[in-house]
């Protein structure tokens with residue numbers, strides 16, 4: 001598994017405002033959107049392309065087009081939905097599949113409550129969107145779901161990751177014969193006793209959409 005911590009002053013600036021407890025929901029949503037577009041630029045470095053002959057007004061040349069099958073973008077509901085528009089701005093022809101997952105805040109176990117994805121993902125590059133990689137349980141389950149359906153290349157875009165979560169994920173993926181890359185804006189210090197990322201930004205879903213009941 002590769003971890004790419006995107007080191008860029010604009011990313012750091014936006015992340016600092018995002019983390020601030022005084023940042024309101026509309027600003028949090030806008031910054032999430034902007035950050036994802038910046039991270040998506042890095043995350044799509046190895047998106048598959050095929051050669052494509054075209055003719056410009058001046059003459060023929062060969063460029064590239066995104067390869068078929070199209071990449072699949074998979075936001076993890078709820079919080080990952082806040083990352084979808086920013087991703088689709090960069091990959092507008094991608095397809096989108098949805099995974100609804102929630103972490104039990106007592107046991108920290110992730111469970112899946114909804115899915116809307118093709119049964120067959122053979123040969124598909126998948127971009128998983130989830131702002132928080134905390135214990136790594138949610139992302140590990142999402143990656144297993146996608147690779148069980150045939151996805152053969154996974155890139156997860158996370159705003160923040162905890163070192164414990166990265167280590168757990170790496171362990172959880174042991175033996176998986178599919179390349180996995182995590183692109184994140186920051187690798188934070190640690191998890192606290194409640195499984196929250198420190199310093200983190202709090203509960204991403206609640207900050208995007210209000211408190212879940």
Ligand SMILES: O=P(O)(O)OC[C@H]1O[C@H](OP(=O)(O)OP(=O)(O)O)[C@H](O)[C@@H]1O
Nearest residue numbers: 078079102103133134135136137138205
């Ligand atoms: O790495 P983990 O320890 O599994 O935690 C990370 C998950 O927790 C949050 O989701 P949450 O369960 O709060 O659902 P929500 O997006 O609906 O708020 C977050 O959006 C991740 O999906």
Ligand SMILES: O=c1cc[nH]c(=O)[nH]1
Nearest residue numbers: 134196197202203204
């Ligand atoms: O810090 C955390 C951990 C899990 N989920 C969040 O939204 N924030």
Ligand SMILES: [Mg+2]
Nearest residue numbers: 203204205206
């Ligand atoms: Mg939440």
